[in-house]
Amino acid sequence: MNSSGLAHIVSFIIQKGGCGKTTTAANTASYLALNGFKVLAVDMDPQGNLTQHFGYDTDQIDLTVRHLMMKEKSFDEVVLHRSENLDVLPNNIETAAYEFSMYKTMAREYALRDVLEPLRNQYDFILIDCPPNLGIFSLNALVASTEFVLVVAPEFFPMRAIKPFYETYQMVKKNFNRTLKFKGVLMTMCDFRTRHSQEVRDILQRNFPSKLYKSYIRVNVTLKEASSAGQSIFEYAPQSIGAFDYQNFVEEFIRDHQAVQNKNQYYENKFRQLSPTEQKEILEFARKNLTQYTSQRLQDGEDDAILQQALIIERNKILEKLFPYRHHQTAENP
Ligand SMILES: Nc1ncnc2c1ncn2[C@@H]1O[C@H](COP(=O)(O)OP(=O)(O)OP(=O)(O)O)[C@@H](O)[C@H]1O
Numbered sequence: 092m093n094s095s096g097l098a099h100i101v102s103f104i105i106q107k108g109g110c111g112k113t114t115t116a117a118n119t120a121s122y123l124a125l126n127g128f129k130v131l132a133v134d135m136d137p138q139g140n141l142t143q144h145f146g147y148d149t150d151q152i153d154l155t156v157r158h159l160m161m162k163e164k165s166f167d168e169v170v171l172h173r174s175e176n177l178d179v180l181p182n183n184i185e186t187a188a189y190e191f192s193m194y195k196t197m198a199r200e201y202a203l204r205d206v207l208e209p210l211r212n213q214y215d216f217i218l219i220d221c222p223p224n225l226g227i228f229s230l231n232a233l234v235a236s237t238e239f240v241l242v243v244a245p246e247f248f249p250m251r252a253i254k255p256f257y258e259t260y261q262m263v264k265k266n267f268n269r270t271l272k273f274k275g276v277l278m279t280m281c282d283f284r285t286r287h288s289q290e291v292r293d294i295l296q297r298n299f300p301s302k303l304y305k306s307y308i309r310v311n312v313t314l315k316e317a318s319s320a321g322q323s324i325f326e327y328a329p330q331s332i333g334a335f336d337y338q339n340f341v342e343e344f345i346r347d348h349q350a351v352q353n354k355n356q357y358y359e360n361k362f363r364q365l366s367p368t369e370q371k372e373i374l375e376f377a378r379k380n381l382t383q384y385t386s387q388r389l390q391d392g393e394d395d396a397i398l399q400q401a402l403i404i405e406r407n408k409i410l411e412k413l414f415p416y417r418h419h420q421t422a423e424n425p
Pocket residue numbers: 107108109110111112113114115136138140221222223279280281308309310311312314315316318
Protein backbone atom coordinates (compact mmCIF):
# COMPACT_ATOMS: atom_id res chain seq x y z
CA MET A 92 0.00 0.00 0.00
CA ASN A 93 1.14 3.54 -0.48
CA SER A 94 1.43 6.12 2.27
CA SER A 95 -2.34 6.63 2.27
CA GLY A 96 -2.79 2.91 3.01
CA LEU A 97 -4.49 2.38 -0.33
CA ALA A 98 -3.46 0.09 -3.17
CA HIS A 99 -1.36 1.36 -6.03
CA ILE A 100 -3.36 0.81 -9.21
CA VAL A 101 -0.98 0.23 -12.09
CA SER A 102 -1.82 -0.21 -15.79
CA PHE A 103 0.57 -2.07 -18.07
CA ILE A 104 -0.12 -0.44 -21.36
CA ILE A 105 0.84 0.24 -25.00
CA GLN A 106 -1.56 0.15 -27.91
CA LYS A 107 0.74 -2.07 -29.97
CA GLY A 108 0.05 -5.84 -29.79
CA GLY A 109 2.51 -8.47 -28.63
CA CYS A 110 4.84 -6.27 -26.58
CA GLY A 111 4.71 -8.32 -23.40
CA LYS A 112 2.02 -6.42 -21.45
CA THR A 113 0.21 -9.57 -20.35
CA THR A 114 3.42 -11.44 -19.57
CA THR A 115 4.58 -8.47 -17.49
CA ALA A 116 1.28 -8.03 -15.66
CA ALA A 117 1.03 -11.75 -14.84
CA ASN A 118 4.60 -12.18 -13.64
CA THR A 119 4.65 -8.92 -11.70
CA ALA A 120 1.42 -9.92 -9.95
CA SER A 121 2.80 -13.35 -9.15
CA TYR A 122 6.13 -12.08 -7.82
CA LEU A 123 4.45 -9.49 -5.60
CA ALA A 124 2.00 -12.08 -4.25
CA LEU A 125 4.79 -14.57 -3.56
CA ASN A 126 6.54 -11.82 -1.63
CA GLY A 127 3.64 -11.19 0.67
CA PHE A 128 1.80 -8.34 -1.05
CA LYS A 129 -1.93 -8.63 -1.56
CA VAL A 130 -2.53 -8.36 -5.29
CA LEU A 131 -5.54 -8.06 -7.54
CA ALA A 132 -4.82 -8.67 -11.23
CA VAL A 133 -7.41 -7.18 -13.57
CA ASP A 134 -7.77 -8.45 -17.12
CA MET A 135 -9.07 -5.54 -19.21
CA ASP A 136 -8.44 -7.27 -22.51
CA PRO A 137 -11.38 -9.25 -23.97
CA GLN A 138 -8.77 -11.62 -25.47
CA GLY A 139 -8.56 -12.90 -21.87
CA ASN A 140 -4.83 -13.65 -22.09
CA LEU A 141 -4.11 -12.62 -18.51
CA THR A 142 -6.93 -14.85 -17.28
CA GLN A 143 -5.46 -17.73 -19.31
CA HIS A 144 -1.94 -16.98 -18.06
CA PHE A 145 -3.21 -17.70 -14.56
CA GLY A 146 -4.47 -21.09 -15.74
CA TYR A 147 -8.17 -20.38 -16.30
CA ASP A 148 -10.15 -21.52 -19.31
CA THR A 149 -11.85 -18.32 -20.48
CA ASP A 150 -14.62 -20.32 -22.22
CA GLN A 151 -15.61 -21.74 -18.84
CA ILE A 152 -15.86 -18.38 -17.14
CA ASP A 153 -19.31 -16.83 -17.04
CA LEU A 154 -18.75 -13.78 -14.88
CA THR A 155 -16.10 -11.25 -15.82
CA VAL A 156 -14.94 -7.72 -15.07
CA ARG A 157 -17.62 -6.59 -17.55
CA HIS A 158 -20.36 -7.66 -15.11
CA LEU A 159 -18.77 -5.47 -12.46
CA MET A 160 -18.43 -2.49 -14.77
CA MET A 161 -22.08 -2.87 -15.73
CA LYS A 162 -22.97 -3.21 -12.04
CA GLU A 163 -24.71 -6.51 -12.71
CA LYS A 164 -22.75 -8.58 -10.20
CA SER A 165 -20.87 -8.04 -6.98
CA PHE A 166 -17.09 -8.23 -6.65
CA ASP A 167 -17.32 -11.38 -4.52
CA GLU A 168 -19.28 -13.12 -7.26
CA VAL A 169 -16.74 -12.32 -9.97
CA VAL A 170 -13.34 -12.45 -8.28
CA LEU A 171 -11.22 -15.61 -8.62
CA HIS A 172 -8.89 -16.55 -5.80
CA ARG A 173 -5.90 -17.75 -7.81
CA SER A 174 -3.42 -18.43 -5.02
CA GLU A 175 -2.31 -17.03 -1.70
CA ASN A 176 -2.39 -13.21 -1.93
CA LEU A 177 -3.38 -13.24 -5.60
CA ASP A 178 -6.91 -12.55 -6.84
CA VAL A 179 -7.98 -12.15 -10.44
CA LEU A 180 -10.77 -10.26 -12.16
CA PRO A 181 -11.12 -12.32 -15.34
CA ASN A 182 -12.19 -11.34 -18.82
CA ASN A 183 -13.27 -13.14 -21.96
CA ILE A 184 -14.24 -12.50 -25.53
CA GLU A 185 -17.89 -11.76 -24.71
CA THR A 186 -16.77 -8.42 -23.31
CA ALA A 187 -15.84 -7.30 -26.82
CA ALA A 188 -19.55 -6.98 -27.60
CA TYR A 189 -19.95 -4.64 -24.67
CA GLU A 190 -17.43 -2.12 -25.98
CA PHE A 191 -19.90 -0.51 -28.36
CA SER A 192 -22.57 0.09 -25.72
CA MET A 193 -19.90 1.68 -23.53
CA TYR A 194 -19.02 4.14 -26.27
CA LYS A 195 -22.66 5.21 -26.37
CA THR A 196 -22.74 6.15 -22.68
CA MET A 197 -19.93 8.59 -22.12
CA ALA A 198 -19.97 8.45 -18.33
CA ARG A 199 -18.60 4.93 -18.74
CA GLU A 200 -15.02 6.20 -18.60
CA TYR A 201 -15.39 5.85 -14.86
CA ALA A 202 -16.88 2.34 -14.86
CA LEU A 203 -13.65 0.56 -13.87
CA ARG A 204 -12.64 3.27 -11.43
CA ASP A 205 -15.97 2.81 -9.64
CA VAL A 206 -15.27 -0.92 -9.40
CA LEU A 207 -11.70 -0.61 -8.12
CA GLU A 208 -11.87 2.41 -5.84
CA PRO A 209 -13.74 0.60 -2.99
CA LEU A 210 -11.21 -2.26 -3.20
CA ARG A 211 -8.14 -0.15 -2.63
CA ASN A 212 -8.03 -0.78 1.10
CA GLN A 213 -8.04 -4.56 0.56
CA TYR A 214 -4.96 -4.80 -1.66
CA ASP A 215 -1.40 -3.52 -1.85
CA PHE A 216 -1.36 -3.58 -5.65
CA ILE A 217 -4.06 -3.68 -8.29
CA LEU A 218 -2.43 -4.44 -11.66
CA ILE A 219 -4.31 -3.93 -14.91
CA ASP A 220 -3.47 -5.66 -18.18
CA CYS A 221 -4.61 -3.48 -21.08
CA PRO A 222 -5.72 -4.47 -24.59
CA PRO A 223 -3.60 -3.52 -27.62
CA ASN A 224 -5.54 -0.38 -28.50
CA LEU A 225 -6.49 2.95 -26.98
CA GLY A 226 -10.22 2.23 -26.96
CA ILE A 227 -12.67 2.47 -24.12
CA PHE A 228 -11.12 -0.33 -22.05
CA SER A 229 -7.64 1.19 -22.05
CA LEU A 230 -9.22 4.54 -21.31
CA ASN A 231 -11.07 3.01 -18.35
CA ALA A 232 -7.80 1.51 -17.16
CA LEU A 233 -6.00 4.85 -17.26
CA VAL A 234 -8.88 6.65 -15.56
CA ALA A 235 -8.87 4.04 -12.78
CA SER A 236 -5.08 3.94 -12.33
CA THR A 237 -2.79 5.80 -10.00
CA GLU A 238 0.10 5.13 -12.38
CA PHE A 239 1.06 3.25 -15.53
CA VAL A 240 4.03 1.43 -17.04
CA LEU A 241 4.65 1.49 -20.78
CA VAL A 242 5.70 -1.90 -22.06
CA VAL A 243 7.86 -1.66 -25.16
CA ALA A 244 9.35 -4.38 -27.33
CA PRO A 245 12.04 -3.59 -29.91
CA GLU A 246 9.94 -5.12 -32.68
CA PHE A 247 8.84 -1.75 -33.96
CA PHE A 248 9.88 1.84 -33.88
CA PRO A 249 8.71 2.67 -30.36
CA MET A 250 8.26 6.41 -30.63
CA ARG A 251 5.68 5.94 -33.35
CA ALA A 252 3.39 4.20 -30.85
CA ILE A 253 4.40 6.23 -27.84
CA LYS A 254 3.52 9.61 -29.33
CA PRO A 255 -0.23 8.92 -29.75
CA PHE A 256 -0.20 7.19 -26.40
CA TYR A 257 1.30 10.27 -24.81
CA GLU A 258 -1.52 12.42 -26.24
CA THR A 259 -4.07 10.05 -24.71
CA TYR A 260 -2.26 10.20 -21.38
CA GLN A 261 -2.36 14.02 -21.43
CA MET A 262 -6.05 13.96 -22.33
CA VAL A 263 -6.84 11.54 -19.49
CA LYS A 264 -4.84 13.62 -17.05
CA LYS A 265 -6.58 16.80 -18.09
CA ASN A 266 -10.14 15.48 -18.19
CA PHE A 267 -10.47 12.44 -15.95
CA ASN A 268 -7.56 11.67 -13.67
CA ARG A 269 -5.35 14.59 -12.68
CA THR A 270 -3.06 12.57 -10.44
CA LEU A 271 -2.27 9.80 -12.96
CA LYS A 272 1.47 9.19 -12.89
CA PHE A 273 3.78 8.01 -15.66
CA LYS A 274 5.72 5.47 -13.64
CA GLY A 275 8.14 4.02 -16.14
CA VAL A 276 9.04 2.34 -19.41
CA LEU A 277 9.94 -1.34 -19.44
CA MET A 278 11.74 -2.81 -22.40
CA THR A 279 10.85 -6.44 -23.07
CA MET A 280 11.91 -9.11 -25.55
CA CYS A 281 15.39 -7.63 -25.81
CA ASP A 282 18.09 -9.36 -27.73
CA PHE A 283 21.22 -7.29 -27.44
CA ARG A 284 23.04 -9.51 -29.90
CA THR A 285 21.09 -7.59 -32.51
CA ARG A 286 21.88 -3.95 -33.09
CA HIS A 287 18.21 -3.15 -33.27
CA SER A 288 17.52 -3.85 -29.57
CA GLN A 289 20.36 -1.56 -28.59
CA GLU A 290 19.17 1.17 -30.96
CA VAL A 291 15.67 1.04 -29.53
CA ARG A 292 17.05 1.13 -26.01
CA ASP A 293 19.13 4.19 -26.92
CA ILE A 294 16.05 5.94 -28.33
CA LEU A 295 14.10 5.20 -25.15
CA GLN A 296 17.01 6.33 -23.02
CA ARG A 297 17.18 9.64 -24.89
CA ASN A 298 13.43 10.24 -24.74
CA PHE A 299 12.74 8.98 -21.21
CA PRO A 300 15.99 9.35 -19.29
CA SER A 301 14.30 9.29 -15.91
CA LYS A 302 11.57 6.78 -16.79
CA LEU A 303 13.34 3.90 -18.51
CA TYR A 304 13.81 0.98 -16.12
CA LYS A 305 17.39 -0.17 -15.84
CA SER A 306 16.04 -3.70 -15.73
CA TYR A 307 14.89 -5.19 -19.00
CA ILE A 308 13.37 -8.47 -20.08
CA ARG A 309 15.32 -10.59 -22.52
CA VAL A 310 13.85 -12.88 -25.13
CA ASN A 311 13.25 -16.11 -23.25
CA VAL A 312 11.05 -18.87 -24.60
CA THR A 313 10.40 -20.19 -21.09
CA LEU A 314 8.15 -17.17 -20.51
CA LYS A 315 5.95 -18.36 -23.36
CA GLU A 316 5.96 -21.93 -22.03
CA ALA A 317 4.95 -20.74 -18.55
CA SER A 318 2.07 -18.80 -20.02
CA SER A 319 0.88 -21.85 -22.00
CA ALA A 320 1.08 -23.92 -18.80
CA GLY A 321 -1.14 -21.39 -17.01
CA GLN A 322 1.60 -20.50 -14.57
CA SER A 323 3.78 -17.56 -13.75
CA ILE A 324 7.48 -17.87 -14.51
CA PHE A 325 8.15 -18.06 -10.76
CA GLU A 326 5.93 -21.13 -10.48
CA TYR A 327 6.97 -22.75 -13.76
CA ALA A 328 10.72 -22.14 -13.90
CA PRO A 329 12.06 -20.07 -11.00
CA GLN A 330 15.65 -20.62 -12.17
CA SER A 331 15.09 -19.38 -15.71
CA ILE A 332 16.41 -16.21 -17.28
CA GLY A 333 12.82 -15.01 -17.53
CA ALA A 334 12.37 -15.37 -13.75
CA PHE A 335 15.66 -13.58 -13.15
CA ASP A 336 14.69 -10.68 -15.41
CA TYR A 337 11.20 -10.29 -14.01
CA GLN A 338 12.48 -10.50 -10.45
CA ASN A 339 14.90 -7.68 -11.23
CA PHE A 340 12.21 -5.61 -12.86
CA VAL A 341 9.69 -6.00 -10.03
CA GLU A 342 12.32 -5.19 -7.42
CA GLU A 343 13.07 -1.99 -9.33
CA PHE A 344 9.37 -1.32 -9.86
CA ILE A 345 8.65 -1.43 -6.11
CA ARG A 346 11.86 0.16 -4.90
CA ASP A 347 10.15 3.43 -4.00
CA HIS A 348 7.36 1.61 -2.16
CA GLN A 349 7.46 2.41 1.54
CA ALA A 350 7.01 -1.15 2.79
CA VAL A 351 9.78 -2.31 0.47
CA GLN A 352 12.11 0.43 1.61
CA ASN A 353 11.45 -0.60 5.21
CA LYS A 354 12.19 -4.23 4.41
CA ASN A 355 15.34 -3.47 2.44
CA GLN A 356 16.55 -1.17 5.18
CA TYR A 357 15.91 -3.92 7.72
CA TYR A 358 18.12 -6.35 5.75
CA GLU A 359 20.74 -3.68 5.15
CA ASN A 360 20.96 -3.13 8.92
CA LYS A 361 21.08 -6.85 9.64
CA PHE A 362 23.86 -7.28 7.09
CA ARG A 363 25.92 -4.46 8.55
CA GLN A 364 25.64 -5.97 12.03
CA LEU A 365 27.37 -9.15 10.84
CA SER A 366 31.09 -9.70 11.10
CA PRO A 367 33.19 -9.21 7.93
CA THR A 368 33.67 -12.98 7.66
CA GLU A 369 29.94 -13.63 7.88
CA GLN A 370 29.26 -10.91 5.32
CA LYS A 371 31.76 -12.45 2.95
CA GLU A 372 30.23 -15.91 3.37
CA ILE A 373 26.74 -14.65 2.69
CA LEU A 374 27.82 -12.80 -0.42
CA GLU A 375 29.58 -15.93 -1.67
CA PHE A 376 26.35 -17.91 -1.20
CA ALA A 377 24.40 -15.16 -2.91
CA ARG A 378 26.77 -15.26 -5.90
CA LYS A 379 26.26 -19.01 -6.20
CA ASN A 380 22.53 -18.44 -6.51
CA LEU A 381 22.98 -16.13 -9.47
CA THR A 382 23.16 -17.62 -12.91
CA GLN A 383 26.62 -18.56 -14.12
CA TYR A 384 26.52 -15.74 -16.64
CA THR A 385 25.59 -13.05 -14.14
CA SER A 386 28.06 -14.32 -11.59
CA GLN A 387 30.87 -14.26 -14.17
CA ARG A 388 30.06 -10.68 -15.13
CA LEU A 389 30.18 -9.67 -11.47
CA GLN A 390 33.49 -11.44 -11.02
CA ASP A 391 34.88 -9.63 -14.05
CA GLY A 392 34.14 -6.43 -12.17
CA GLU A 393 31.52 -5.25 -14.63
CA ASP A 394 29.93 -2.11 -13.27
CA ASP A 395 26.26 -2.61 -14.01
CA ALA A 396 23.59 -1.49 -11.55
CA ILE A 397 21.40 -4.47 -12.47
CA LEU A 398 24.12 -6.93 -11.51
CA GLN A 399 24.61 -5.27 -8.15
CA GLN A 400 20.88 -5.23 -7.58
CA ALA A 401 20.62 -8.91 -8.48
CA LEU A 402 23.29 -9.74 -5.93
CA ILE A 403 21.53 -7.75 -3.21
CA ILE A 404 18.25 -9.52 -3.96
CA GLU A 405 19.97 -12.89 -3.52
CA ARG A 406 21.75 -11.66 -0.39
CA ASN A 407 18.45 -10.52 1.10
CA LYS A 408 16.89 -13.90 0.35
CA ILE A 409 19.56 -15.51 2.51
CA LEU A 410 19.15 -12.90 5.23
CA GLU A 411 15.42 -13.50 5.11
CA LYS A 412 16.01 -17.11 6.18
CA LEU A 413 18.30 -16.02 9.01
CA PHE A 414 16.31 -13.02 10.20
CA PRO A 415 12.70 -13.44 9.03
CA TYR A 416 11.02 -10.15 8.33
CA ARG A 417 7.41 -9.89 9.34
CA HIS A 418 5.37 -8.07 6.78
CA HIS A 419 4.03 -4.63 7.58
CA GLN A 420 6.58 -4.33 10.33
CA THR A 421 7.69 -0.75 10.74
CA ALA A 422 11.20 0.50 10.06
CA GLU A 423 11.39 2.08 13.49
CA ASN A 424 10.59 -1.22 15.14
CA PRO A 425 12.39 -3.89 13.12
N1 LIG B 1 10.57 -11.93 -23.06
C1 LIG B 1 9.91 -12.76 -23.86
N2 LIG B 1 10.57 -13.69 -24.58
C2 LIG B 1 9.92 -14.54 -25.40
N3 LIG B 1 8.58 -14.54 -25.57
C3 LIG B 1 7.86 -13.63 -24.88
C4 LIG B 1 8.48 -12.70 -23.99
N4 LIG B 1 7.52 -11.94 -23.45
C5 LIG B 1 6.36 -12.35 -23.97
N5 LIG B 1 6.55 -13.38 -24.83
C6 LIG B 1 5.55 -14.08 -25.65
O1 LIG B 1 5.20 -13.19 -26.71
C7 LIG B 1 3.80 -13.20 -26.94
C8 LIG B 1 3.23 -11.80 -26.70
O2 LIG B 1 3.41 -11.44 -25.33
P1 LIG B 1 2.20 -10.84 -24.49
O3 LIG B 1 0.96 -11.61 -24.72
O4 LIG B 1 2.66 -10.68 -23.10
O5 LIG B 1 2.10 -9.41 -25.20
P2 LIG B 1 0.90 -8.35 -25.11
O6 LIG B 1 1.51 -7.02 -25.24
O7 LIG B 1 0.07 -8.61 -23.93
O8 LIG B 1 0.08 -8.74 -26.42
P3 LIG B 1 -1.41 -8.20 -26.78
O9 LIG B 1 -1.21 -6.77 -27.09
O10 LIG B 1 -1.83 -9.01 -27.94
O11 LIG B 1 -2.25 -8.39 -25.58
C9 LIG B 1 3.24 -14.25 -25.98
O12 LIG B 1 3.16 -15.47 -26.67
C10 LIG B 1 4.27 -14.34 -24.88
O13 LIG B 1 4.30 -15.62 -24.27
